[in-house]
Amino acid sequence: MSIDVKMAWRNIWRNPRRTMLTICAIAFASLLLVFMLSFQFGSYETMINTSVKIHTGHLQIHAHEYLKKKSIRQVVSEPQEIAHLLQTIPKIEAYTFRGQAFSLISSKERTYGVAVTGIDPEREATVSRLKSSVREGEFLAESDKDQALVGKLLAKNLHITPGDEVTLLGQGRDGSIAATVVSVKGIYSSGIDEIDRASIHIPLKTFQEIYAMGNAIHEAVIIVESLSDVDAIKRSLNVKLQSQNPDNPLTAVDWEELMPGLRQSIEMDLVSGLIFYLLLIIVVAFSILNTFLMAIFERTKEFGVLMAIGTTPERLTKVLLIESMTMTSVGTSAGIIIGSLITIYFQSRGIDISGASDLLSQFGITGRIYPKLSWISAISGPLAVLIITFFAALYPALKIKKMRPVEAMRAV
Amino acid sequence: MHLQLAWRNVWRNVRRTTIILIAVIIGVWSMILLGSLMRGIAVGMIKNGISTLTGHFQIHRNGYRDDPAIENSMPDPSVVESVLKQVLPEGSLWTRRVRVSAVASNARHSAGVTMVGIDPLTEAKLSFIGTAVSSGRYLTPDDHNGIVIGEALLDKFETKIGHKLVLMSQDTHREMASRAFRIIGTFKAEMESTEKQYVFVNREISQKMLKLDAAISEIGIILPDKPDNPNVYHNLKTALPHDQYEVHNWRELLPFQTAYLRILDGFMYIWYLVVFVAMGFGIVNTTLMAVYERMREFGLLKALGMKPWWILREVLTESFLLLITGMIIGNGLGLVSVYALSGSGIDLSALAAGAEYAGMTRIIYPAIDLKDITIANLVVLVLGLCVSAYPAVKAARFTPVEALTHT
Numbered sequence: 173m174s175i176d177v178k179m180a181w182r183n184i185w186r187n188p189r190r191t192m193l194t195i196c197a198i199a200f201a202s203l204l205l206v207f208m209l210s211f212q213f214g215s216y217e218t219m220i221n222t223s224v225k226i227h228t229g230h231l232q233i234h235a236h237e238y239l240k241k242k243s244i245r246q247v248v249s250e251p252q253e254i255a256h257l258l259q260t261i262p263k264i265e266a267y268t269f270r271g272q273a274f275s276l277i278s279s280k281e282r283t284y285g286v287a288v289t290g291i292d293p294e295r296e297a298t299v300s301r302l303k304s305s306v307r308e309g310e311f312l313a314e315s316d317k318d319q320a321l322v323g324k325l326l327a328k329n330l331h332i333t334p335g336d337e338v339t340l341l342g343q344g345r346d347g348s349i350a351a352t353v354v355s356v357k358g359i360y361s362s363g364i365d366e367i368d369r370a371s372i373h374i375p376l377k378t379f380q381e382i383y384a385m386g387n388a389i390h391e392a393v394i395i396v397e398s399l400s401d402v403d404a405i406k407r408s409l410n411v412k413l414q415s416q417n418p419d420n421p422l423t424a425v426d427w428e429e430l431m432p433g434l435r436q437s438i439e440m441d442l443v444s445g446l447i448f449y450l451l452l453i454i455v456v457a458f459s460i461l462n463t464f465l466m467a468i469f470e471r472t473k474e475f476g477v478l479m480a481i482g483t484t485p486e487r488l489t490k491v492l493l494i495e496s497m498t499m500t501s502v503g504t505s506a507g508i509i510i511g512s513l514i515t516i517y518f519q520s521r522g523i524d525i526s527g528a529s530d531l532l533s534q535f536g537i538t539g540r541i542y543p544k545l546s547w548i549s550a551i552s553g554p555l556a557v558l559i560i561t562f563f564a565a566l567y568p569a570l571k572i573k574k575m576r577p578v579e580a581m582r583a584v
Numbered sequence: 585m586h587l588q589l590a591w592r593n594v595w596r597n598v599r600r601t602t603i604i605l606i607a608v609i610i611g612v613w614s615m616i617l618l619g620s621l622m623r624g625i626a627v628g629m630i631k632n633g634i635s636t637l638t639g640h641f642q643i644h645r646n647g648y649r650d651d652p653a654i655e656n657s658m659p660d661p662s663v664v665e666s667v668l669k670q671v672l673p674e675g676s677l678w679t680r681r682v683r684v685s686a687v688a689s690n691a692r693h694s695a696g697v698t699m700v701g702i703d704p705l706t707e708a709k710l711s712f713i714g715t716a717v718s719s720g721r722y723l724t725p726d727d728h729n730g731i732v733i734g735e736a737l738l739d740k741f742e743t744k745i746g747h748k749l750v751l752m753s754q755d756t757h758r759e760m761a762s763r764a765f766r767i768i769g770t771f772k773a774e775m776e777s778t779e780k781q782y783v784f785v786n787r788e789i790s791q792k793m794l795k796l797d798a799a800i801s802e803i804g805i806i807l808p809d810k811p812d813n814p815n816v817y818h819n820l821k822t823a824l825p826h827d828q829y830e831v832h833n834w835r836e837l838l839p840f841q842t843a844y845l846r847i848l849d850g851f852m853y854i855w856y857l858v859v860f861v862a863m864g865f866g867i868v869n870t871t872l873m874a875v876y877e878r879m880r881e882f883g884l885l886k887a888l889g890m891k892p893w894w895i896l897r898e899v900l901t902e903s904f905l906l907l908i909t910g911m912i913i914g915n916g917l918g919l920v921s922v923y924a925l926s927g928s929g930i931d932l933s934a935l936a937a938g939a940e941y942a943g944m945t946r947i948i949y950p951a952i953d954l955k956d957i958t959i960a961n962l963v964v965l966v967l968g969l970c971v972s973a974y975p976a977v978k979a980a981r982f983t984p985v986e987a988l989t990h991t
């Protein structure tokens with residue numbers, strides 16, 4: 173250990189109480205940032221993963237501009253080609269095909285307008301949580317025809333229970349009238365009112381028959397192994413779709429485009445969080461600035477003597493900076509360690525948010541939030557603390573240069 | 585004398601006092617400003633919720649909220665209105681509405697919407713639609729087939745003002761009723777979902793179409809002063825027979841916003857506490873320094889016969905003055921920043937989809953709530969004095985002999 177570091181270390185512990193308080197302040201800010209950032213990242217991941225599993229998937233393949241217009245005429249006419257393509261791409265966990273149409277649904281007493289989705293029961297269960305959100309009755313089976321799953325609020329409005337029949341009336345792909353009677357096999361509750369109030373699911377084959385779709389579908393829904401793979405897979409899909417049909421290619425869109433609000437609200441939450449954290453760090457910086465300042469005012473005489481016997485001001489500045497940075501490093505390290513421990517504890521247990529569940533279920537968060545510790549969440553906050561306190565420490569340390577040995581030695 | 589002494593002591597070391605003051609000021613300022621922004625988000629959400637056809641109170645036929653179907657309409661609203669005239673405070677407004685789910689379609693598209701039959705003149709005073717028409721014109725009482733729809737719906741249907749739109753819904757005889765309307769205007773709302781959901785027609789036309797006669801779905805009420813008036817709520821509930829009508833206030837009608845409001849308070853207090861802890865360490869440290877520097881002085885005072893209690897009081901008074909000064913400046917700056925932002929607000933239009941997803945309005949105006957400010961200041965003052973008690977007790981415990989030999 174160089175003599176400067178040794179000197180700095182001893183200087184720090186000349187006043188243990190003050191040093192401890194300063195370190196505590198820094199550690200407090202750091203641990204709070206580690207925990208809060210992990211908490212935010214964890215809840216974003218929960219939000220994204222639950223939201224994509226409700227309906228949209230990580231990626232979808234559509235006819236060009238389908239996302240904008242959602243017209244029944246914009247179809248993927250050869251789903252088999254897409255299936256072959258998807259099988260060649262690694263890291264795709266599951267995929268399914270769906271048809272989408274708008275129709276009137278009538279029970280004996282009531283009529284409402286709903287979104288009708290044709291699903292492949294077996295594949296759908298691997299892509300979305302529809303199967304596990306069936307609350308009454310049963311999920312569709314592979315052999316089912318003319319059976320339907322109905323949203324919970326819609327079932328309530330229509331006064332229907334499993335076993336009842338409902339009539340669907342809409343327009344087919346070719347403009348013809350599409351009408352059929354289906355019986356209710358199950359009732360699902362996704363937790364998202366919009367879906368539960370205005371959607372029904374029927375087998376894809378039935379859907380294709382009723383709406384004169386032939387073999388065509390509207391969307392191929394894809395779940396990938398990990399959120400971080402989405403971008404790469406989307407790019408390679410789009411290249412391959414382009415080469416398959418250069419004139420009028422299908423397009424792959426990711427969850428950010430499918431749910432623009434989700435992405436933006438995450439950004440908003442992150443930015444507002446950063447403003448909070450920055451203000452917090454500044455308050456901490458000012459509240460420990462005094463410790464750094466005191467270090468030189470108390471020791472003016474000592475510095476005078478040191479300079480008089482030949483120590484350069486640069487060296488003293490260096491020692492002072494080593495002192496303050498040592499304190500900060502000890503504080504941030506303690507903060508990282510304690511913060512990580514707290515985070516790991518909650519990472520395995522989850523944080524109960526039942527008090528706010530009616531609010532958060534609309535964002536796809538139900539039950540518990542699990543913070544997620546990562547290198548970014550563990551390091552970035554404390555690093556910001558380190559940088560800002562460095563600037564706070566710079567001001568007193570630079571004051572040394574203005575000291576004159578003779579005057580300094582006379583100071584009390 | 586006592587205060588004056590403390591005040592002078594505070595300023596014995598100008599630089600040190602200034603630095604800790606800055607910490608307190610930034611802390612208080614951020615509490616006030618961010619607190620008012622969070623409150624502003626809530627206020628905006630609620631305002632928007634109330635003006636989007638909610639009102640402060642709604643009256644329905646019993647069972648409507650649970651099952652908002654045409655069978656649950658109020659057959660004779662004039663009975664209710666005569667009660668309203670007696671019960672509501674002067675200056676209250678109310679309006680009749682027909683509200684049913686319907687299917688809108690044109691040649692290319694169809695979608696589920698909510699058809700709202702309104703009295704154009706009174707409705708304009710109660711809800712957003714009065715000021716929201718962005719192109720074309722608003723309904724007049726004698727429009728027979730005019731319809732006002734949201735801009736987003738107009739876009740989605742690829743249609744224009746002047747074109748036809750067909751509405752289909754179930755009438756009171758459980759038959760499908762349909763009627764063609766001509767789009768006379770579009771409205772722009774805070775949320776795109778509002779623009780896609782609501783279409784407005786004249787109440788009498790909707791009643792005729794659905795064979796409702798004089799029946800309506802609901803009565804919306806706006807009170808002249810504050811939205812929460814428990815007396816009115818209670819009076820309405822007792823004056824209207826329970827088995828026929830149900831009364832709801834906006835808190836029941838807007839569960840999402842009410843839940844947000846409930847979380848907000850807790851969240852804000854945690855934030856106050858966190859900021860306080862951040863500056864608390866500084867306050868303790870600075871006060872400790874000030875006390876240890878003056879060890880000899882305290883020793884001397886004690887030797888001269890000053891009671892420990894007086895020294896404790898002296899140190900606490902110094903902290904008190906420091907905190908008060910920081911709070912006055914911090915509050916002042918906070919209020920100035922709020923005032924500066926209150927003109928244009930914070931515009932989130934670039935993130936409109938995100939704001940909508942989170943249920944927030946596109947522009948956030950900071951809102952000052954006396955309760956928030958009081959609690960922020962109380963946290964700083966009370967906890968500030970508590971943590972200063974530690975150095976103060978230390979100072980009071982110095983023994984004269986020890987302290988006087990200290991250099």
